[in-house]
Every structure is written in structure tokens, then in C-alpha cells.
Amino acid sequence: MANNVDTIEWSEDETTLKELGNHATFPCVVKVTEGFYSHQDVSTFSCGDLLKIDSFESVEKVKANFVRLSERSSTRKGVRRSVYRGIPGEFSIPLSYKGAVKILPANGVHYIYSNITDVIEDRPRYLQVIEAVSFKAMDSVVHLKHGDILEGLAVITSKKASKASTRYLKCLHNLQDTIHVPSSLVGQFRVLTDEDEYSLQEVIDKFPLPQIVQFGEILSREVVSDDILEAFGNLDSFEGKMSLNHVYSEDVLVGHYKAVEQNQNESESKFIKRSAFVLPLSNPELSEVSVQYPMYLDSQDYNFFIARNFSQTPKGSEVMDGSLYVEFTKKAQMRFSSEGEKKCPPPRPPRKKTKPVAMVSAVQRPPQPDPVSSMPSIPPPRKQVSQTKTRDEKVEWNILPVYKNTPSSTSPDKTNAGQKSVGDDDDDDGVGEYVEIDDLVLEPKASTTGGVKPFSELTVEELQDVFKQCKMSSLAKICGKEAYDGKIFSVFSKENLQSKPFRLKPPDLMKLDRIKEGWRPSHTK
Incomplete structure (x- = not known):
């Protein structure tokens, strides 16, 4: 076999994953001799599959369950209150x-x-x-x-x-x-x-x-x-309301998994894509999985096989709860990658006489001229855009009106307004021609220095930014809707702020007083 797995000398005795630590030291590779089948492929082991156990970890977790707020119930004193009940x-x-x-x-x-x-x-x-x-x-x-x-x-x-x-x-x-x-x-x-x-x-x-x-x-x-x-x-x-009940520790095995795939002629087999996994030892299904471990971890054949097929998984206790997790992708923002950059999988015998869909999607078109290069007032395009082979017509059609209507001046407000009118399709924004700017860059930075503009001199937009910065979004919306600036907002009394439409609570009033004095939240970088 090309992977030299046959040259490794495996133990004659079989053991379970729970008892593996009594027979071998980690990291080590084990071969599945008795597997476990599940209706989900991600939690299925087959005979001949390889597991590289990188580390044994003890993970701290909290038991939880979802709750809902029940209808109000009467007490002895006639006071009605709400109670959270567990699901x-x-x-x-x-x-x-x-x-x-x-x-x-x-x-x-x-x-x-x-x-x-x-x-x-x-x-x-x-x-x-x-x-x-x-x-x-x-x-x-x-x-x-x-x-x-x-x-x-x-x-x-x-x-x-x-x-x-x-x-x-x-x-x-x-x-x-x-x-x-x-x-x-x-x-x-x-x-x-x-x-x-x-x-x-x-x-x-x-x-x-x-x-x-x-x-x-x-x-x-x-x-x-x-x-x-x-x-x-x-x-x-996780979304919604839940009750955190108690903390406990769970032992898990962390490593990599390679499933073996038998070729059609059954003359040889090969290992398919490696996946990362986390196996909680408390899972009763693991008792059904039997493995063999290598007899000599220092042999040349074993070390060559490890270097060729597996990479070291970092040790640590930051793992997720569950029976098995595989197919983890570490590359961020996969939706921006070009289809032309994707490597086609190796050819396999077709199951039925069907059209090769993957080949159709991989057809390359001549690269389209880049319209952004002629507009110095617009940020340079992403590198992936020049290599994108699909949906070029749609993206090009959307951005042409922006160039036609964009004035020669490079005003940030006007440029942003033009970009906003490109389209409402979120997927198109992901493939767009502009450099992606993080939302955090556009937000006003928190400042606790002394050079703060007096509250009464703030414009409507500046007042909205201050309230958003101080986590008082409801006030920001009211100021934008009613066109309240700092001068108008300063004349509101405490009674006005506690009534409609503000309805501020005592902690909010105290925070508002600090804001008027020049306080702004500080954040650790």
C-alpha cells in the first residue's frame, strides 16, 4: 500500500478506546478492528480506519437545559409573578x-x-x-x-x-x-x-x-x-434562554481520523481526507469500537507513516461537547474563495450514468477586464476577484451604474452612499469588487481623554454615535427619529426622561449624567 500501513506491526490483542491509555502512550495511531455504524457519517467508524490519538484531555463543562417563562401564577399574598420552568x-x-x-x-x-x-x-x-x-x-x-x-x-x-x-x-x-x-x-x-x-x-x-x-x-x-x-x-x-445547572469534568480523546476507502477492483485501498475529532470517553457508543495499537512506536516505518499522513493536533482543553466532530475547516471566509482556485478531487468510477456536475462547474471562462483599476477614487479590488470564474456578468452589471454616477470628488459620504446602492444581495457583497472594511473600523472609537466635545454642542448624528457607544441604543433611535441634538436633549428633565418615549430607569439616568459630564466607556485592547 502506498501509505505503508501494512509495514506497521500491530498488536495481536484488541482493546477499546476507553482502555487504550493502559496499553499505549499518546500520541499514537490505532487501527479500528470493530467499528460502529451510525445514520450520520460523522459518527461512523469502519474496520480498517485509522485514528491518531494526539492527547488525553479533561474538559470542564456545564450542564444546561432550555427554559421558558411560564404564565404568571398567584402567591399567598395575591402577588402575581413569572417563573422560569425547565424544558x-x-x-x-x-x-x-x-x-x-x-x-x-x-x-x-x-x-x-x-x-x-x-x-x-x-x-x-x-x-x-x-x-x-x-x-x-x-x-x-x-x-x-x-x-x-x-x-x-x-x-x-x-x-x-x-x-x-x-x-x-x-x-x-x-x-x-x-x-x-x-x-x-x-x-x-x-x-x-x-x-x-x-x-x-x-x-x-x-x-x-x-x-x-x-x-x-x-x-x-x-x-x-x-x-x-x-x-x-x-x-x-446556542440561542435562547437556558439554565446553567452544574459544572463537571469530562475526559476526552483529541486527534485525527482517516477513513479507508476500498477501490472498485478491491486490489488496493486508500485513505481519504483526514478529519479532526473529539471523543468523550463517557459516550457509551465508544465501547463498541475495538482497536489495535502499534507494537513499536520508534520504528522507522511507523514514523514515516505518521509524517506522511498526520499532523500534530495542538494540546489543550478547549474542546466542544458531543460524540464526534469531523470535517473541520480552519480556513476563514470560504465564501470569498474562487472556484478556479479549488483543487478538483481525484477521478472516481461513476456510480450511475449521470452527468459530471463537478466538471461543469469547473469550466473556466476568459478573465473579464477589471473596471476598478480605472477608478483611482475606489479602493483596489480583492485578489480573488480577478480569478473568479462564475457570476462575473452579475457583479459587473451591478457595479457599472456606480461608476457612471460617482462624482469625481472623493467624498467618503458620497462614496459610501454609492456603494450602498449596488444591491441588497448579501451573497453579491461577499464577491464584491471592494476591499472589505471591518464594521469595527467604521464605528467611533471609545475615548476617555479630556478632549470631549461638550454635550450641548453635539449634533444629532454625534449624539446618536455617543449613545450607541455607551450601549444606549434606544436613545440613539429616538434622537435620530425626532432629530434631537445635544442642545435640545439637555433641557429634558428627569421626569421627562422617565416617561414616554424615553422610559429611562435609575441606572440609565445615572449613566446619562456621566455621559453629559464627558464620560465614555473604555475597552481593553
């Missing part, structure tokens, strides 16, 4: 998952707690004091007024020699002073929305489980990474 079907998410989540209050937003003991149990992030109350903290007397904001930080237990231990809720009072509220305090505290985003690891570190979270929009986008193990933590996207 059957528990699954796992690795803590290395890069998506951001928001914390949702266990009893829904605007729920009112009557004592701090229940607050410590559920740990909502923000509370608003409804009724004024006073209490004795660890070393002083604290007065809470109506409308004060409490941000829960941690739970502290104080032990005294003469008294039993007392639990305190460590809070940030009105985003300024740190106070300790005893669990025995009784009052009225309304839950406020937490607009901050956290990673799964941050949720585990800062809050007790279970916690209700909601994944953000970023999770529906494709996450690409050059690190195969990091990418496994982002292969799937």
Missing part, C-alpha cells in the same frame, strides 16, 4: 465557549423581594429600594432611600464569639460606596435588568448555580480559529 433535555457546554451571555433574574425582571435572605439565595445583580429603610451594618448605621440602587457583589459570613454567624450581602450603593446588608433586613427591593454580558467562565466564578442566562446575537455567527481545540469550543451556536 426536558439536558446538554453540555464547555466553559471555554467564547459566546457572551446575559444574566436573567430567576423570577423575572421587576420582581419584588421582601427580605435580603431571598436576595442572597437568588443573587440578582441589581436591586432598587422601594421603601426607605435603615439598618446597622458591620460598623455603622446605613440609611437606604427610595430609588437607591444596590449592586450585589458577594455574600460574606461574619462570625462573632458571642453570637451566631450572620450572612451579609456585600453591595455597591448607588455605584459609589460599598455596604454590607444583613440577611435579616426586611424591606421592598425591586429587581432591575442587568445589561452586562459575561462569558460562561465569568458566570461560574461570580454567581451561584443554577443561573438563568440568555445567549447574545454573537453566538449565531461563525467563529473561526487557527487553533483546532479552541475552535471545537465554538462549533455550535
